[in-house]
Amino acid sequence: MSITTALREQLAIANMPYERFRELLTRLMAYGVLVRDEDQTEQLLYDDARRVQSLLSDYFDVAGLYLHHDVTSQFFRLYGPGAVVDGVPEDDREPVSGLKARVSADFVAVALALRFLYQERLNQGHIGTSGEALVMFEDIAATLQTQLKRQLPSGSGEKLSLLKELRRHRLLRFSSNFEIADADAYLAIRPTILGVISNDALAAALESDGVIEQEADAGQAKE
Numbered sequence: 157m158s159i160t161t162a163l164r165e166q167l168a169i170a171n172m173p174y175e176r177f178r179e180l181l182t183r184l185m186a187y188g189v190l191v192r193d194e195d196q197t198e199q200l201l202y203d204d205a206r207r208v209q210s211l212l213s214d215y216f217d218v219a220g221l222y223l224h225h226d227v228t229s230q231f232f233r234l235y236g237p238g239a240v241v242d243g244v245p246e247d248d249r250e251p252v253s254g255l256k257a258r259v260s261a262d263f264v265a266v267a268l269a270l271r272f273l274y275q276e277r278l279n280q281g282h283i284g285t286s287g288e289a290l291v292m293f294e295d296i297a298a299t300l301q302t303q304l305k306r307q308l309p310s311g312s313g314e315k316l317s318l319l320k321e322l323r324r325h326r327l328l329r330f331s332s333n334f335e336i337a338d339a340d341a342y343l344a345i346r347p348t349i350l351g352v353i354s355n356d357a358l359a360a361a362l363e364s365d366g367v368i369e370q371e372a373d374a375g376q377a378k379e
């Protein structure tokens with residue numbers, strides 16, 4: 157029996173079309189993450205992924221990848237071999253750098269700042285029921301300067317583009333009419349940040365005087 161035939165049989169038991177399973181695979185390999193509360197499309201994808209979670213995990217395991225499911229915060233994230241992630245079983249395989257997201261130094265720096273702020277809010281008990289931490293844009297800028305000795309890009313357009321990139325990776329949530337100049341506007345740091353920046357990575361960055369590696373375990377996304 158071929159692998160495809162066996163897979164089709166298992167999908168038939170789960171009442172899921174083969175094409176839908178392929179769509180789930182493609183989405184996870186392209187973006188590296190599924191977050192249920194992102195939008196209606198992602199909610200349906202997440203719910204379907206949960207139905208066939210074991211099949212997805214088996215498929216990715218053959219490729220040396222690990223599919224993590226956070227039931228509490230309702231998201232799936234795909235990790236490459238050797239990824240170091242808090243709360244995820246240790247993977248002793250050699251990392252494959254080509255599977256990591258290629259992101260800018262500014263992206264990594266802001267992600268580290270978000271991780272710092274999330275941990276701070278967590279320690280203070282200021283995490284919402286959805287697992288998100290609310291911050292203002294100035295909180296991010298100040299954390300970058302004081303903790304990582306870095307500055308944000310100078311232009312408003314560049315800053316907003318950076319925030320949108322973080323949103324694409326499902327690390328931030330903010331409204332479509334968000335404006336950086338609005339001092340009362342909040343951004344929500346998603347609990348997915350915990351799976352991208354580990355405690356060790358944050359500690360190393362805080363000790364390195366702002367030296368940032370331009371590579372991150374942001375799932376498999378290559379945007």
